[in-house]
Amino acid sequence: MAELLFKMGRWSFRRKWVVLATWLIILGAVAGAAVGFSKPFSSQFSIGNAPSIEATKLMMENFPDAGNPADAATVNLVFASTDGSRLDEEHNKEAIDDVIHAVEDSLSDEIRNTQRFGNPVVLSPQLTQGVYDMSVEQGLPEATAREDAENLALVSDDGRIAYTTFDFDVDSAMKVSDEQRQAVYDAMELGRDQGLQVEAGGAGFGDPIAIKATSEVVGLAVAFVVLLLTFGSLIAAGLPLITAVIGVGIGVLSILLTTAVVELNDVTPTLAIMIGLAVGIDYALFILSRYRVERERMPAPDAAGMAVGTAGSAVVFAAATVIIALAALVVAGIEFLSWMGLLAALTVAVAMLVALTLVPALLGIFGERAFGARIPGVAGNKKRDGSWPKRFRKGMTMGRRWVTLVQKIPAVMLAAVILGLGVLSLPVTRLEMALPSDTTSNVDTTQRKAADLMAEGFGAGVNAPLLFVVDAHAVDPDAPALRPFVEAQRQGAEAEAAEADPANAEGAGGADNAAAEPFDEHKAAAQAAYIYTVDKIDGMAEIKNAQLVGMNDDATAAQVMITPYTGPEEQETVDVSHALRDRAAEIEAATGATVGMTGLTAVQMDITEELGNAMPLYLAIVVGLAIVLLLLVFRSIMVPVVAGLGFLLSVGAAFGVTVLFWQEGLWGLVSSPGPLISFMPIFLIGVTFGLAMDYQMFLVSRMREHYTHNGGRAREGSRYNGVEESVIEGFSAGARVVTAAALIMIAVFVAFIDQPLPFIQIFGFALGAGVLFDAFFIRMTLVPATMFLMGRATWWIPRWLDRILPSLDVEGSKLEKDFEAGLIGRDLRGESGETGESEDASIDDAAQRPRRAAAHRRR
Structure with a gap:
C-alpha cells in the first residue's frame, strides 16, 4: 500500500492543476445538486419496532384522524402574573385575551385541535365542569370525576399560572414554518407589554437548528495559530485549512443531497462538520510535516510521494478506524443514529482522500514557496539575527524532554495516569440520559421557561404525559x-x-x-x-x-x-x-x-433505553476492532492491548467530566445542567476511538519505524537499549505534530460550546475532553511508559501469528529500501515534471540518496 500511495502522491504533485480542478469540480457539482434536490432536516428522533412505535401504529389505526401523537406540532402558551396577582383579575384577563385573539387572527386557518385553546381563565371552568358532568354520567364516583376534571384544569390552584394549547395544522413538528413561529412570538409580546409573563413551548415550538458560523471561524483561527507555531510559515499554516474546508464542504453538501432520499436529523451535518474539520486539518498536517522532513533529502516530487507513502499510510489506517467506528453505529439498530454515523464516516473518507491528493497538489503549485513567509524564531526558523533558537541548538525539543522524563520514572507516570483518569471516570456511574425537550433546554429560552412554569403550576408530570x-x-x-x-x-x-x-x-x-x-x-x-x-x-x-x-x-x-x-x-x-x-x-x-x-415521552424514553442497551455491544466492537487493526499494523500483542485499555480510560474520563459539568453543574459553570443527550455517549465512544487510533498510529508508527530500521538494536554509543531508543526517537519525531493535531482538534470541538443548542455544546465539550485525555495522558504518557516497562516484550508476537498476518508496511520500511535502491521514485532520465529541475540535478539527487537516507535515519 505504501508504494501505491507513493505513486499517487507523486502523481498528484506533478499533475497538480488536474487534481485541484477535479476537486473544485466535484465541490461545485455536489453543491449544485444539493441546492436543487435537498429537503429539510427533521428535528425528530425516531426508532423502528420499539414498543412505543408499535403503540403509535395501533393508535393511528384506530384513530386515523388524530395524527401521530409522537409527532404532533403542539404548542403550549403559558401565562403567569409577575406581581403575584391572580390571572382572573380584569387587567390580566384582558391581556390574555389580546394574546389569544392575535393568534386566532394570524393563524386561524393554520391551527387544529383547539378544544383546549382559548383564554384559560374562561375556558378552564367550562372544560372541568364538562369533564365532571360526563364522568358522573358514565357512573364514575364523584371523587374520581372531580379528580379527572381537576387534572385537565388550565389554571393553577393559586390562579397565578395558566396555559392553553393547540396544534399547528402540519404533518409533523418539523414542518412548522418560521412565519408561524413568528406569529406566536408577536402575539406573546402583546401580553408581555401589559406586564404578563408569556412563554411558549411544546414540540411544535422548538427552535430550528441554528449553527453559529463563529464556531467554525474560531476553530479555524486557532488551528491556523497552532499550524503557524508548528511550521513557522504563513503559507504552510494555510494549506491544511484549505484542504480541510474543501473536504468538509463536499462531505456536508453530500449530506444535504442525501436528504432528497432519506429523512435525516438536523444534528447530522453539525456533527459531520465538527469531526470532518478536525480530522481534515490533522491528516493534512501529518502529510505536510512529513513532506518537510523528506524534502531535505530528495527532490520535491519524490518527497511528496514519500510523505504520502509513509504518513499517508498512517492517515489511511487512522481514517479507516474512524470510518469503521462511525459506520459501526448501525449495530445499535436505530435509524437516525445509523445515518448520522454513516454520513459522518463519509465526510471523514472525503477528508482523507482530499488530504492524500490535494495536499501534494498544493505543494506542487506552491513549489519552494510552500514553506515561505517564515516567522523568525518560530518552529526552528532562525532568529532575525541569524542565530538558532536555544532549544534547537541543544537538540532538546519539548517532546524529547518529556519522553526522557517518562523513561526515568515510567511506573510513576503509569500509576498517575491510571489513578487520575480512573478517578475522573467515577461520575459515569451517575450518568443520566434523555433526548432534547423543553425541560432540558437552556434556562433562558422561552421553551424552558414554559416547561418550568407548567411544572410549578400543575406538577412536573404535566410535561411528561x-x-x-x-x-x-x-x-x-x-x-x-x-x-x-x-x-x-x-x-x-x-x-x-x-x-x-x-x-x-x-x-x-x-x-x-x-x-x-x-x-x-x-x-x-x-x-x-x-x-x-x-x-x-x-x-x-x-x-x-x-x-x-x-x-x-x-x-x-x-x-x-x-x-x-x-x-x-x-x-x-x-x-x-x-x-x-x-x-x-x-x-x-x-x-x-x-x-x-x-406519546412523545414514551418514544423518547424508548430511544434512550435502546441507545443505552446498545452501548456495551458497540464498545466491545470498537475495542476489539482497535486490537485487531493495531495487531495487523504493528505486529505486536502488547501494543494493541495497551492501546485498547488506554482508550477505555480516556473515554471513561471524558464521560466523567461531562457528567460532572453538564449533568451535575459542577461549580455552576453550566447554566442549565441536566441529563446528557441520549446518543452522545455512543457517538462519543465512536469518535474518540477513531481519533485515539489516529494518535496511536502516528506516534507508534514512528517508534516502530525506528525499531525496524535499526533491527531492534540501539545505535552505537547510545545509553538506551533498542526499545527505549526507538520509543524516544519515534516520540521525539512525532510528538510535535501529534501535539499540534490534538490542539487543533480540541480547539475545533471546544469552539462548538459557543453554539446555542445544549446538545451541540455538550458534544463539543465531551469530544474536546476525550481528545485531551487520550492524546496527552494516554498516547503521550501511558503508552511510552508501558513500553519502557515492558522492554522487548513491547514488540513480541508469536511466530505462528507473525507468519499468517499480512504485511501492511504502514511505517514505509519496504518503501524506504526500494527508494534507496533506486527501484522507485524519479528515474534518471530527468523526469522532472514541472519543477524546473535539470537532468543533472536528477542524477546528482540519485547519487546522493544513500547518504541522505543515512542522515535521515540518524535524525
Missing part, C-alpha cells in the same frame, strides 16, 4: 376480570329499558324489548376493558392521574391519558414507564384487549 391506547377488537367478554363491569352494564341497560317502557317491563314484554334491542355483550366488554384499564393504572402509587380521554366512533378503541408525578428527564419517570408496561401486559392477559403506551 403518557398515552395508553386500548384496542378492544379482540376483547374477551367472558374474562373474569371484566364480568363485574359487563354485568353492571347489563343491569343498567335493563333498568333503562324498564324506565323507558314500564308497562312492558312488568310482564313478559321485558324479554320482547330485550330481543328488539339486544344487549351488545362485546361492546360492553370493550367498555369494561377501558374502565378496568383506568382502574388498574389509577391505583398505582407512582401515577398522579389516569383517565379516559377518548374513544373511536365504534367504541372499539380508547385513549387513556396518564400523568406521572415526575418530569420527562427524571429516572423515576423511566421507572414508571417500565411499571406501566408491566401493568399493560397484565391488563392484556386479563381482558384479551391489546394495550400499548405511546
